[in-house]
Amino acid sequence: MSELIQSSIFAAISNSVVAILFKIVTFALNAFIIRRVSGDVLGIVNVRLLLLVDTIIFISREAFRKACLKKPENGDWRGTINILWCSLLLGFPASGLLGYLWMYSVELPSQEDQYRKAVILMCVSALIELSMETFFVIGQIFQWVIFRAVVDMFTLLLRSGLFTLAVIYDPENAISWFASAYLTSVIFQWIVYLCKMVFEFERKSILPFKTLTDVMPDFQDRHLDPERSSLTWSFFKQGFLKQVLTEGEKYIFTWFNLMSLTDQGIYDVVANLGSLAARLVFSKVEEAAYLFFNQSVNRGSDKVDPKVTKWLFRTLRIMTLFGLVVLTFGYSYSHLLLHLYGGQNLSSGIGPSLLRGHCFFVLFMAVNGVSECYSFAIMTSDQVDKYNYKMTLMAIFFLSISWILAKLFGPIGFIIANCCNFAMRILHSCYVIQEHHGHHLEINPLRGFLLPLPSFLILVVSAILCQVSEVFLYNPADWVTWIGHLGLGGIVFIVSLLVIICNEPEVLTFIRKKVFGKTE
16 A cells, blocks of 8 residues: 555656646747747637547547556456557547537638648547557556656657747748647657557566557457446546536637637636646646555445545645645736736736636645545446536536626636536535545544644735735836845745644655655
8 A cells, every 4th residue: 555655646746747847848838939929829729729639538538547547356457458449449430520520610710721731630649649548558557657757758848849840930830730740749659658568578577468469459359347348438428527627618719709719829828827736736646646546445435444544635635735825826926927928918908817817726626636536436336427417417507607707707707617617526526525434534534625723824914915015016017026026925935835834744744754755
């Protein structure tokens, strides 16, 4: 158990480091692109094309990955491998249907020829990525942590580098070049994973496979693991609903034209900046948490290892603190951040309000992530099916309220709707955790949401001081006031961090022991 915890934390940290390095490059690239290409190109690349490939991959892959991300207890590797290859089979009709809709059922941009070519290339990229799903899952099961981190880093750097060169030398065809760069990076990733599998076979590692044929689909023996098949179907029904809840505003952008492509591009840049913490840290922590919970708990069982309960409590506390710190300081520094990042194009108009709204949204994402990972790992197939009906109601409510709030408040309405969406999901996860822990163990993991009074008070005082600094000290036209505003925020941040650390000795010990290998 301790080795699994250590491996899960190391996976989260290594993947977060890679994501941080990539985001540094990506944000520098976006700041460069904003000044080089039109807003329409930003909207097409950052919203439409990425939404297309994400939708294909999510619908085709998510359910199979969640159901198979664990060693088969009955040793039925053949049934598991065959299930994983079904994601590629599903990818063909998904990419064909969605590609057609993206080309013929939405408003086309002025760069129509480039756009159609890019849609085709993104569909091909999605299929190639799905074809290496078996390799990826095997790597996750057998903890290829460093390998995955390195491959992800080079893949993303390759994609960013190629697109940067295209923007510099051929900005008129930036849309086509983006899709080509994406396809090239996916092919690179596929080749590296294939070489890794062959290498493992050559050195006769602990893998339960001997040749490459063992990880390929068996068209004669069409056996599928029955338990995982049932679980896959449950997750598949849930996957579509979760995708709507996660990317709902982008679908509304694409299909109902509530904002122009230029506004969509600016909104997406601000949204990416606002969700920086989630993309850098939360997604990787959630991935590691789901891997840990999925291999540490028995679905439907009320008997949970106390170590798992403590791990859940501490992780919830850390993520809650992280979200509150982002809200405390991000709210008062949104305008300055956008002004430094994109100039007047971002810091004027609705940009700062959007970023402040995302600071609230980050708190909801922090609270939701790990709690939802645990609830999905412990629920049975029947419970997941019942939750699917609840998610259907959530999806209908979310889309409805998104439309209404967008009409009333504009783009900020999408952020409010997303907060409502995550609040519903958080309440359900809390219910599941309470059912499995609240009446059986001394430590209730949900108490991880409740901060010690000194930690809460220092964050409130810090938020007030930073807001006073922004209102009375900060002046966008005077760089001297920028330094003063940042200096005050830095001092307040350090003091807040020290107070929080002093009042969280258990969490501090947990981090030192599991991350740095130190004990008291």
